[in-house]
Amino acid sequence: MKARVHITLKNGVLDPQGKAIQHSLSALGFDGVEDVRQGKYIEVDLTETDKDKAYAAVEEMCKKLLSNMVIENYAIDIE
Amino acid sequence: MKARVHITLKNGVLDPQGKAIQHSLSALGFDGVEDVRQGKYIEVDLTETDKDKAYAAVEEMCKKLLSNMVIENYAIDIE
Numbered sequence: 509m510k511a512r513v514h515i516t517l518k519n520g521v522l523d524p525q526g527k528a529i530q531h532s533l534s535a536l537g538f539d540g541v542e543d544v545r546q547g548k549y550i551e552v553d554l555t556e557t558d559k560d561k562a563y564a565a566v567e568e569m570c571k572k573l574l575s576n577m578v579i580e581n582y583a584i585d586i587e
Numbered sequence: 588m589k590a591r592v593h594i595t596l597k598n599g600v601l602d603p604q605g606k607a608i609q610h611s612l613s614a615l616g617f618d619g620v621e622d623v624r625q626g627k628y629i630e631v632d633l634t635e636t637d638k639d640k641a642y643a644a645v646e647e648m649c650k651k652l653l654s655n656m657v658i659e660n661y662a663i664d665i666e
Contacts, residue, residue: 529629541634546630548627549625551623553621554621572615573611
């Protein structure tokens with residue numbers, strides 16, 4: 509199974525990378541950009557075939573390694 | 588409107604970050620991880636209200652700044 513994980517900064521946490529992109533877009537002449545937030549996108553291929561077990565495993569991975577729970581949220585899609 | 592952009596490495600392009608995650612997961616005792624690929628996830632808030640125009644603008648942003656077209660693919664969702 510394939511798990512798609514999105515790691516995003518929690519609301520209120522400063523995102524200097526996103527701000528840098530926003531300023532660059534503005535410098536390149538793109539108007540009407542109100543905000544940019546950058547996160548991570550991780551694809552994990554698993555041998556597990558049970559959807560619930562795969563979800564539980566990936567959630568454990570998020571908590572232990574993939575995300576920093578203090579400042580980041582994670583979202584998991586299994587397919 | 589909000590655009591969600593996924594920047595992923597093209598197939599065949601080496602992904603050392605993904606490999607590092609894979610090895611760390613293995614070291615933490617997670618079995619059954621076949622492959623890990625890491626990409627970027629960018630949310631762009633736009634003042635534009637026309638879906639097609641928003642898509643075109645974000646596609647232009649991807650080509651000019653957000654992605655390296657030689658080694659990366661982009662996918663855009665507008666909502």
